[in-house]
Amino acid sequence: MMKYTFPETFWWGSATSGPQTEGVFEGDGKGDSIWDYWYKKEPERFFNGVGPEKASYVYKTYKEDIQLMKETGHNSYRTSIQWSRLIPEGTGEVNPEAVKFYNSYIDELIANGIEPFINLYHFDMPMALQEKGGWENRETVEAYVAYAEKCFELFGDRVKKWFTHNEPIVPVEGGYLYQFHYPLEVNMKKAVQVAYHEALASALAIQKYREMGQDGEIGIIVNLTPSYPRDENNPEDVKAARIADLFFNRSFLDPAIKGEYPQELVELLREIDHLPDVQPGDKDIIKENTVDLLGVNYYQPRRIKAKESTEKLAEGPMPDDYFDNYDMPGKKMNPYRGWEIYEKGIYDLLINLRDNYSNIPCFISENGMGVEGEERYINEEGVIEDDYRIDFIKGHLKYVHQALEEGVNVKGYHMWTCMDNWSWTNAYKNRYGFISVDLENEGKRTIKKSGRWFKEMTAANGFED
Template sequence: MKYTFPKDFWWGSSASGPQTEGRFTGDGKGENIWDYWYELEPEKFFDQVGPDKTSRVYEKYQEDVQLMKQIGHNSFRTSIQWSRLIPNGTGTVNQAAVDFYNHYIDELLANGIEPFFNLYHFDMPLALQEKGGWTNRETVDAYVTYAKTCFELFGDRVKKWFTHNEPIVPVEGGYLYQFHYPNHVIMEEAVAVGYHENLASAKAIQSYHEMDLDGEIGIILNLTPSYPRDENNPEDVKAAQMADAFFNRSFLDPAVKGEFPEELMTVIKELDIVPEIQEGDLAIIKNNTVDLLGINYYQPRRIKAKETPIDPSHGPMPDDYFDYYDMPDKKINPYRGWEIYEKGIYDILTNVREDYGNIRCFISENGMGVEGEERYINEDGQIDDDYRIEFVTEHLKYVHQAIQEGTNCLGYHMWTCMDNWSWTNAYKNRYGFISVDIKNEGKRTIKKSGHWFKTVAENNGFID
């Protein structure tokens, strides 16, 4: 069967500043929470590889852009590092960073690749974290100033902006489940973080539109569908709805509809952990919704009614309202431990079409992390990652189906272009179209999937 995608479909990949740029003498970058946490506890990071040893895009961006062009990209998303541009989070702008991002943007454009720029990808400047990070209302104002600075510096050429990537992750990782610094387990703080991220996003959108720039601005959300164990069991269905409210709709509803989900508001009121909402906040959120929605999808969430006892030791948690369900016989990526469920991407796109006004959207991340890819190197030194080609193909079939049914999906970006550093996992699992040899000065080699992707982009689809 032939799968053809709409004209001008965005074919490309996604990355982030903190996961790719690296740190170099004289680059002027300030400390962020990842730099600090690595200095504090390097043993928490796989093979003790920290954010200073990422894929060195800061010095290799010209080579990288040529490789993107070679594998068929017409678009590419990355992020500006707040701590690179404004080293203390507020105050002086780092001219070396301005020069770097200008050169990077210009190089992309000169090679026919449209830059999509995200403003926040989990990398809070340390000076702001020391004052509470996203728990502190002042961070919202600092972020809006940072966003405006980016729009002023780069908005003449960057026409696709995003306020946050996966804003639920700093909530979960930093304030509930201990996989991001500062590793707190305090739901009241988690709620404040989520509220301030939502408010910061709306205020940045407001500023962007007030500046009358001729692009668009959105948000990137990891919309992990929550499936009940038994669709005919009302308790399972209710539990799945609660998981959805906590982890998806907490950002999706305000971003697209300008309001918070009722189920979530009911819970935080019952727990007496409503954040401080100042006069005018809710109107700002209501009136500054996104132009464009980026959707990240990796795996589904399987949910059942709460059966295990509630653990009171940390106070309230989202898991007090549901249990995870380990579905038998699921297809799984054994390296990452994640379920592979291709139809999930179709279900998300259908939901966005039916319940969120068919907002203009695109798949901004989807990918497969594999450990030990060197096992698949052929005699020519290329990694034959047929499993990645299969993964992307099967997801694209469902994206195509959703588009055929009317979903306003404009593109597909895989995570990621070249293998990059992934937080505490460092380089344990590789995701790229292009391999990076961190032991050999970051040498790049296109994988089989990269060559395959070029044919898909050139043909604006594929035959299967």
């Protein structure tokens, strides 16, 4: 048996987002986001036809839910403010019902000893702004900064951990490359502009936060998928993995922490005439407004090989023109999500942050295992015995512990997610929570075995295995 002990000040908890948990209710004053709009337009695209209005009902149940967070060992919790709830049109009037809700939510967390980590943007563009181009449009950057300023003004006296974006690469991939988020385009030039505007918006929000004299920390949350070459001794495989890393990791990691883009990425985009439109002064804004704190979401690695296929995903350029994905034999899989489980990846990415990104203060902001049909594991007491989730957490925490021992400045671990939540087009297909949500029984909550284990583990600040 080995004992894995973590610092007394370690952040233990879970993460989610406003659009995936809050729901939509008559009289709540919320405007449409791209998800509300898309669901109304094409409900058949959503698993079992379940839309964002059925997202866990936290808007009504947050006080009871916070008691369950205490029962599952949380000392911190991340969620997001919905831009379209606070400012329904994206710009202009603030919704007083939203202010009441978020004030009460934040106060209730603090009163119960759970520190709120608040994210400003989690894929939920207000539809009124998407109609004008969303992140393609420079005006959206200005609107976002005004929204961020309003959040800091309303809630910054109590919230001391802010994040500008969650996984900013995902709206780029989903909306403008691979068609799994609205607006479902395949246009790499637009994708590059969207990515640039997100990074610029992040830097400008950080600048605003500091100008306001706020006394907390502000960062960004990125999903890092370490890129491993098929053969480390094959220069072409290594190059392909490096380019995949440029597109999917360093495109946000470098400007957020170093204040500049990787030169190799700039040159690659220049070669295909895909550099974004940039205004004078932008470079200095990005350079001077780097993050205090980095959140890292880790689920799976990326296995890469040199380009072999001749298939084109689009008429124009795509990231996939530079590499192929490698289906590595014998890998451990989560069959429900179709993702590889590779625990050491969490260690590798943390060591990379230590060695190449000034050992920035960081935390694991998401890590989780989605399973379909968890009702198969309900025991006589009505509790889901999700030992697979406990094993998944332990496997990753062992590597987080090793990184800590080797000097990585990692400050916490947040599981995705607290309670089963609505997950974009997948709705409730794969369940991730410490707490089950019964949609057929008014969203009834039941703590799973993993939630009870997490309470014991966090109380002891570690575990034996």
